Amino acid sequence: xxxxxxxxxxxxxxxxxxxxxxxxxxxxxxxxxxxxxxxxxxxxxxxxxxxxxxxxxxxxxxxxxxxxxxxxxxxxxxxxxxxxxxxxxxxxxxxxxxxxxxxxxxxxxxxxxxxxxxxxxxxxxxxxxxxxxxxxxxxxxxxxxxxxxxxxxxxxxxxxxxxxxxxxxxxxxxxxxxxxxxxxxxxxxxxxxxxxxxxxxxxxxxxxxxxxxxxxxxxxxxxxxxxxxxxxxxxxxxxxxxxxxxxxxxxxxxxxxxxxxxxxxxxxxxxxxxxxxxxxxxxxxxxxxxxxxxxxxxxxxxxxxxxxxxxxxxxxxxxxxxxxxxxxxxxxxxxxxxxxxxxxxxxxxxxxxxxxxxxxxxxxxxxxxxxxxxxxxxxxxxxxxxxxxxxxxxxxxxxxxxxxxxxxxxxxxxxxxxxxxxxxxxxxxxxxxxxxxxxxxxxxxxxxxxxxxxxxxxxxxxxxxxxxxxxxxxxxxxxxx
Amino acid sequence: xxxxxxxxxxxxxxxxxxxxxxxxxxxxxxxxxxxxxxxxxxxxxxxxxxxxxxxxxxxxxxxxxxxxxxxxxxxxxxxxxxxxxxxxxxxxxxxxxxxxxxxxxxxxxxxxxxxxxxxxxxxxxxxxxxxxxxxxxxxxxxxxxxxxxxxxxxxxxxxxxxxxxxxxxxxxxxxxxxxxxxxxxxxxxxxxxxxxxxxxxxxxxxxxxxxxxxxxxxxxxxxxxxxxxxxxxxxxxxxxxxxxxxxxxx
Numbered sequence: 001x002x003x004x005x006x007x008x009x010x011x012x013x014x015x016x017x018x019x020x021x022x023x024x025x026x027x028x029x030x031x032x033x034x035x036x037x038x039x040x041x042x043x044x045x046x047x048x049x050x051x052x053x054x055x056x057x058x059x060x061x062x063x064x065x066x067x068x069x070x071x072x073x074x075x076x077x078x079x080x081x082x083x084x085x086x087x088x089x090x091x092x093x094x095x096x097x098x099x100x101x102x103x104x105x106x107x108x109x110x111x112x113x114x115x116x117x118x119x120x121x122x123x124x125x126x127x128x129x130x131x132x133x134x135x136x137x138x139x140x141x142x143x144x145x146x147x148x149x150x151x152x153x154x155x156x157x158x159x160x161x162x163x164x165x166x167x168x169x170x171x172x173x174x175x176x177x178x179x180x181x182x183x184x185x186x187x188x189x190x191x192x193x194x195x196x197x198x199x200x201x202x203x204x205x206x207x208x209x210x211x212x213x214x215x216x217x218x219x220x221x222x223x224x225x226x227x228x229x230x231x232x233x234x235x236x237x238x239x240x241x242x243x244x245x246x247x248x249x250x251x252x253x254x255x256x257x258x259x260x261x262x263x264x265x266x267x268x269x270x271x272x273x274x275x276x277x278x279x280x281x282x283x284x285x286x287x288x289x290x291x292x293x294x295x296x297x298x299x300x301x302x303x304x305x306x307x308x309x310x311x312x313x314x315x316x317x318x319x320x321x322x323x324x325x326x327x328x329x330x331x332x333x334x335x336x337x338x339x340x341x342x343x344x345x346x347x348x349x350x351x352x353x354x355x356x357x358x359x360x361x362x363x364x365x366x367x368x369x370x371x372x373x374x375x376x377x378x379x380x381x382x383x384x385x386x387x388x389x390x391x392x393x394x395x396x397x398x399x400x401x402x403x404x405x406x407x408x409x410x411x412x413x414x415x416x417x418x419x420x421x422x423x424x425x426x427x428x429x430x431x432x433x434x435x436x437x438x439x440x441x442x443x444x445x446x447x448x449x450x451x452x453x454x455x456x457x458x459x460x461x462x463x464x465x466x467x468x469x470x471x472x473x474x475x476x477x478x479x480x481x
Numbered sequence: 482x483x484x485x486x487x488x489x490x491x492x493x494x495x496x497x498x499x500x501x502x503x504x505x506x507x508x509x510x511x512x513x514x515x516x517x518x519x520x521x522x523x524x525x526x527x528x529x530x531x532x533x534x535x536x537x538x539x540x541x542x543x544x545x546x547x548x549x550x551x552x553x554x555x556x557x558x559x560x561x562x563x564x565x566x567x568x569x570x571x572x573x574x575x576x577x578x579x580x581x582x583x584x585x586x587x588x589x590x591x592x593x594x595x596x597x598x599x600x601x602x603x604x605x606x607x608x609x610x611x612x613x614x615x616x617x618x619x620x621x622x623x624x625x626x627x628x629x630x631x632x633x634x635x636x637x638x639x640x641x642x643x644x645x646x647x648x649x650x651x652x653x654x655x656x657x658x659x660x661x662x663x664x665x666x667x668x669x670x671x672x673x674x675x676x677x678x679x680x681x682x683x684x685x686x687x688x689x690x691x692x693x694x695x696x697x698x699x700x701x702x703x704x705x706x707x708x709x710x711x712x713x714x715x716x717x718x719x720x721x722x723x724x725x726x727x728x729x730x731x
Contacts (some may be wrong), residue, residue: 437557447574
């Protein structure tokens with residue numbers, strides 16, 4: 001009594017929904033990287049001198065560095081001279097409103113299910129949409145402006161608020177930090193910038209949709225968020241990318257700075273093209289994300305749902321410098337087919353009575369390889385520091401893998417560090433139980449996996465939680481045969 | 482309603498069912514009894530569509546429809562319910578979420594509108610009373626951390642919510658104390674009706690004191706070797722299964 005397992009497998013072969021390339025004239029620099037290219041980028045953006053100096057410093061350091069090999073991921077060597085480092089949709093003089101935006105570009109967002117205006121208005125979300133490298137549309141700026149909140153593209157911030165950029169850029173992730181961060185520092189073309197002034201609670205979720213488009217263009221975004229004393233901001237980042245054959249490097253850097261009593265909540269749903277069933281194509285997502293709790297009682301909370309990319313290399317971390325500051329990391333990482341993920345966090349406890357929480361849920365299916373890598377570091381002065389870590393892995397099928405590398409380093413005897421870990425499988429008996437109640441195999445898997453991830457999803461803002469659940473279901477289709 | 486003809490099934494190449502014939506009509510309650518290893522649970526699982534078992538011969542129709550060609554979820558949607566002997570734990574999935582998904586899948590099949598949260602809760606609350614369970618039970622994960630008795634009551638509760646045409650109860654009495662047994666039997670009896678058939682699979686006669694069957698069948702070595710009315714169950718209670726097995730072999 002074989003009940004046609006093929007029907008489920010058919011769904012697995014479903015093509016990536018968001019695969020298409022929009023034909024827009026691009027203003028691109030020829031492939032390859034050199035000091036000249038960096039000068040061109042800086043000049044095209046009309047940057048002040050300090051930015052060029054900063055980029056060149058990063059580039060010169062990058063030349064001395066080697067690509068890291070310690071992560072539990074495997075890929076062919078990347079030719080950094082074969083990449084295009086700058087590409088901007090040709091904008092005549094910069095769109096003043098949505099009416100001025102290239103209609104084809106707007107059509108692309110439609111296809112992606114992101115009707116910019118409606119979505120922004122209905123959901124109360126201010127959207128700073130990054131299309132390739134230049135921001136093309138920003139909404140809700142006036143409302144934010146009235147509160148003194150600066151939110152927009154990084155390029156604009158460099159021109160309009162150079163003092164803030166100069167003060168904080170690289171203060172959390174220095175230009176010498178790591179291979180990919182140094183590369184990003186040298187060539188990043190745009191990204192988002194946000195500053196929330198003292199005591200202001202940002203009244204809406206801030207959101208950016210990143211998207212890679214022009215063929216062969218690595219995207220290097222740079223995001224910098226500064227929450228001044230006693231302020232609050234919640235930032236959402238989500239992305240999809242069009243289908244293509246070649247691997248694309250995506251090396252972003254995100255820096256967060258929380259001053260005394262400030263809270264930054266940073267949520268990500270990452271759905272870059274994961275490659276086909278055999279692992280061809282797909283995005284290399286090598287990202288450096290780090291937040292610094294600079295002031296006392298500040299808080300930084302990372303929540304991520306990682307379902308896309310062929311390779312993910314990402315460790316959103318917290319430097320808990322201020323006394324009684326709090327760091328959180330909630331993560332769902334899913335690998336299916338040939339996807340590889342090496343992700344986790346670092347919690348560096350410097351200040352007294354600092355606290356951190358890590359909840360990581362890894363799901364592996366197909367031939368996916370999922371690695372949790374986390375470090376909890378309690379420095380000498382971190383009296384009374386506390387950490388709680390929980391790392392759970394779920395395996396679907398027997399050709400995937402789950403790996404956990406927790407590093408714990410405690411230099412203060414008054415600290416408390418707890419670590420819990422588990423590995424589970426979805427049993428055939430569990431699936432049958434669902435089926436016997438009329439629920440299909442795919443829905444069963446989706447419900448079980450969503451249940452497994454519940455603790456992380458409840459940290460997401462409402463509209464994102466729904467999206468994340470759907471994404472998980474789609475990403476898992478066909479993983480149980 | 483359920484017609485089984487010459488059903489053969491094996492697991493891992495070992496034959497377990499060796500020609501089962503059974504005819505269950507709407508409104509009837511049948512008991513299938515038999516010693517351990519006679520194939521009772523296999524029969525229940527095969528009817529529900531468990532892939533572990535391979536059907537090697539025979540035919541089963543449910544409401545005139547060929548059952549064996551359907552995947553398990555379609556059998557459930559057609560109105561077949563199996564109360565499991567060992568209900569599995571589903572961590573992270575709440576009872577209420579699970580049941581709502583199940584009920585709506587079945588309703589869709591029947592061409593009915595899906596119930597919204599409010600109507601669903603009203604429906605479910607009423608059924609909770611049937612098995613004497615309180616509402617906190619709904620928010621708990623399916624079977625997780627449930628006692629043996631709670632798991633069995635949960636099965637009956639699910640049956641009441643899903644309103645099947647045919648319910649197969651696999652050793653629902655095992656591991657129950659007398660109070661829980663009465664609650665479970667009360668729940669089952671409340672479900673009896675002219676449009677529904679119930680098949681009770683049990684090792685002991687005990688449950689049949691509370692759920693009075695119309696027909697009793699003895700399964701031994703993969704075949705139904707004897708059928709009768711409820712007095713057959715009482716005879717088995719007095720004499721055990723040995724004599725039947727001997728008769729069959731002799």
